[in-house]
Amino acid sequence: MIGVGNGSDQILDLILSNFASKQTRVLTSNPTFGFFEERCKLYSIPVTAIPFSSDMTLDVKEFLKVSKNADILYLDSPNNPTGFQFQKNDLQKLVKSFDGLIIIDEAYGEFGDFSLSDMVKSQENLVVVQTLSKSFGLAGLRLGYFIANKKFTDAFNQVLQYPYPISTLTIESAILALEQSAQMKDAVQIIKEERKRIIENLRKYDTFEVFDSKANFVLFDAHGSHKRVYDALIEQGISIRKLGKIGKHDGCLRVTIGTKEMNSKFLLAIRDLLG
Ligand SMILES: Cc1ncc(COP(=O)(O)O)c(C=O)c1O
Known part of the structure; x- marks a missing residue:
């Protein structure tokens, strides 16, 4: 249930370029992770972005309301650049209510209060993205990964990422890093x-x-x-x-x-x- 990429940037890029089009409606927050926003622009994918309130928090009710019209939900949890993270039960509620593809980007997850990775077992449309770039301080290694249902990871690994996605040097260094968790x-x-x-x-x-x-x-x-x-x-x-x-x-x-x-x-x- 795991897929890897050259940084989580590449994972986000491959998901967008293969699973989204000009007709796909993406829902996210404003601000959100800049690279994701730029990639949507590059592929002309229409984005609806719910703004942060003046105390730099997001209102989950707004998302629940607007999510009915969206195909892909992208949230960085915690958010870059605000540092905001939804309460766990709010985010779980949002994820459970959404039928489209859900990308929860946990690049900064280790610094936050919780991860949603456990939810991928029951939630087939959920992709939780993580990376060695932040908590491990290894951004130069370019090792991102995601957790999702096996059908999704198989398609990603065997088709989108085929045949040699990650260098041997990266793999071996990442194994060493994970041993130092x-x-x-x-x-x-x-x-x-x-x-x-x-x-x-x-x-x-x-x-x-x-x-x-x-x-x-x-x-x-x-x-x-x-x-x-x-x-x-x-x-x-x-x-x-x-x-x-x-x-x-x-x-x-x-x-x-x-x-x-x-x-x-x-x-x-x-x-x-x-x-
Ligand atoms: C929210 C978020 N996701 C993903 C990334 C990309 O990380 P990487 O491609 O190094 O794994 C960043 C980096 O700034 C980020 O802020």
Whole structure:
């Protein structure tokens, strides 16, 4: 019940290019994972995107309502770039109610509260995508995988990915990495603690609106000062992501949780600037 790809990007791309067309209606959130959005554009697949509310959460009722008209549901859980993750029972309810193809992208799943991978046993139309790029820190390895019903994985492995999808070097390195899963879990635990520290510290500044996150990054709206904050950090050798406008929030920045030392350096730089 597992298929692999050159990064989860390739899995998403193969699903879209083989199972969707100009007539397929995709339902997702706004924002959603940029690559997925771009791929839909490339293949001229029409997308309906439910916007995040101003507190950067999604309303499951909206999805339940609109999902009736969609053929494919794509949700990154947790979401990139907001860090939002639905409550497990809300997402389960949505998945159970949807008849089309469901792609739950758990690229950041290890940092979140739950996975839906167990549901593929009872839910034939569910594909749960995961990767070694985030929690294992191995984005350069290009190893993504997905869990789905056997008919789907067989078609994917024997037709779409045939004959040599992944290099031997990648396979052997991935096996070594998976053998170190305990180390990955320890690192994820530290990242979760550090995420809490960063959120709490950033919330001390009135200038910032800081959103909860279930991923290994934190999104915050620095309003009018986002360019100043971004540039000041760059001067100190700290590179965060300048996202700008997301919905009603016009100064969004996204900081990835680093090592304890890196995070302290980031928080000190913010204090020097605003404290
Ligand atoms: C939500 C999401 N899915 C998938 C990916 C792609 O990961 P990869 O192709 O490295 O497995 C990313 C990377 O940023 C992501 O944010």
